[in-house]
Amino acid sequence: MSTRRATISDVAREAGVSASTASVVFSGKTPTSEATRARVIAAAEKLGYTGPDPRAASLRRGRSGIVGVVFDQHLGTAFLDPVTTHMMDGLADGVSRLGAALLLLRDDGHTVSEPSLHTAPIDAAVLIGCSPRMRDSLEIVRARGIPVVVIEGDAGEGIPRVLLDNTEAQRQAAQHLADLGHADVVIVTLPIDIDRRRGWIPDDAEARVDVTADRLAGARQVFSHAPALAAATSSIDEGAIAGRTIFADPARRPTAVIAQSDLLAAGVVRAAEEAGLQVPRDVSVTGFDGVVVDGLAPHVLTTLVQPATAKGRAAGEAVAAMLEDATPAGLDLTCTFRAGTTTAPPRST
Amino acid sequence: MSTRRATISDVAREAGVSASTASVVFSGKTPTSEATRARVIAAAEKLGYTGPDPRAASLRRGRSGIVGVVFDQHLGTAFLDPVTTHMMDGLADGVSRLGAALLLLRDDGHTVSEPSLHTAPIDAAVLIGCSPRMRDSLEIVRARGIPVVVIEGDAGEGIPRVLLDNTEAQRQAAQHLADLGHADVVIVTLPIDIDRRRGWIPDDAEARVDVTADRLAGARQVFSHAPALAAATSSIDEGAIAGRTIFADPARRPTAVIAQSDLLAAGVVRAAEEAGLQVPRDVSVTGFDGVVVDGLAPHVLTTLVQPATAKGRAAGEAVAAMLEDATPAGLDLTCTFRAGTTTAPPRST
DNA sequence: TTGTAGGCGTTATCAG
């Protein structure tokens, strides 16, 4: 079996037809007589031909049937977040109508190894995340002339992006707390920039990550002077770390914490309980995302439910549309406020 | 801009060199004079040429730089399991030395939509999971003559696969319980077949999923008559469902439960506590995987720690090796027993 | 160091 793989011409020859006819038999793009069809199939079987080489086909067609999904962090880290997971599901759905599969790409700037944005045979790209580095990825993809959709990202003019009403949604949660009577509030944010450094955000600092900035703005519309503490990533552990910082000094405990994600909120709840505080009696906590957080029972987070799967699907359908020269639509999605059991009026002193 | 994209020959012409020279400049496979190099780069810039078309390059090279990862379930579902997540990380690592990226493929048998195993431009494939359906995927890939590695799967002869010492590891956990004095034990298993049906497994039934069968066998080496209850998937919720079944009848409660995954174990612990039992005083619970389970605090599961990331990396390196005509090695991995706080001697009656 | 030649395997087009 040291002979080279059979090609469609081999099959055609074996079947006594032309290569183009054999091609048509496999693609089904043009009617063929039952007889030739059968002969071609038989020949293919005999030669062990398993169908057109996708590489050649994609060169000829100018399409590879692959959509790149670009992350700005370790895949494992990215997938730790249920929101991402759901989004991927939606994305897979969205592009499937295009008959495409998803290629996982990580743009970590290193660019040392080759499987990069520069060289991947993708028909379109979906950029996920919001780090400033995304701008670079965007540049690369655009230079290649590849249609691109950004999810929750800091895109430039003319780049379709799937957006959430982060600011307005977060404002609702803040307003909910205000309505309950809270005034002393601390905000736990997602990373504010690519360094993902933890810590209190100075007043003059600007979050360079859109989601973070938008949600922060929403909260500040209600609590304009609330201090904000940045987490290094969206996870329960990070939330707990932030929470411990917040609850460390009994004299300076806020009556409510606005966390920018459910995972962070869960961590804050945990830290509160570690500190001997009861949620929501002693402190109220709100999240963001509306995902199921394991280990939070019996609490039900007061949160903003975001349509994660829909987000992915919207992006998928958008690239599908762009590949068909249509204008993508329906990219603005809305979060829904959900009152849970983690918020209550502040304890009267 | 209605003109077609520039090709390497355009660039070459613009730079006043031959196409092959331009090619070499981009690939760097052959030394070029600094002068030509500069001219080519300049020409490329001028024409907006962003590098060789990957489709053409991969046809010519016979390589696409893409490794397919085949799942047998919804991506979202698959990624819900931290073990999978870590494995993907390792996999990404493993293939990166090959300069490859990962293509997510779902083999759901439907085969209705096209982005399938049949047509994806992949250089190699990694099959994940253990459902009988994997056999079909395997067949397809092998027919295409693509190197393939199976992780924890039910492969045939001659297919390299990454394996855990599931049976032996699970036996250790069982032995640990036996040593503590337990005799009345129930096993909570992963799905036993593709239907993922919950329920008690009849004695004459055979688990058709390798992992499940192997771990079950390991437990039965010590507790040969322990009843086994199948879960529908590996999750905390499923574990809790199983746990409720097990602890429903106070008269028939076991003194220990062997769960085939940490997530299931966490669910069992939760169910036990719901039933008013204390872990490990009233009931001991062991898991499998060694992942961090949120929400289990303050318990630390007694479990078998499996090298999840290493598993992925091993698979990645194996396909890399196969693509270089080498023989993959180091595919047998070992779990490590970790004693936690969820096991103790049975309460003396 | 650079150029020439030939082909990687397929499919779109168009004529028969």
Added chain:
DNA sequence: CTGATAACGCCTACAA
């Protein structure tokens, strides 16, 4: 319904 032809864009011996 079938066949001839001509790219698709690039790469790699090999020769100069």
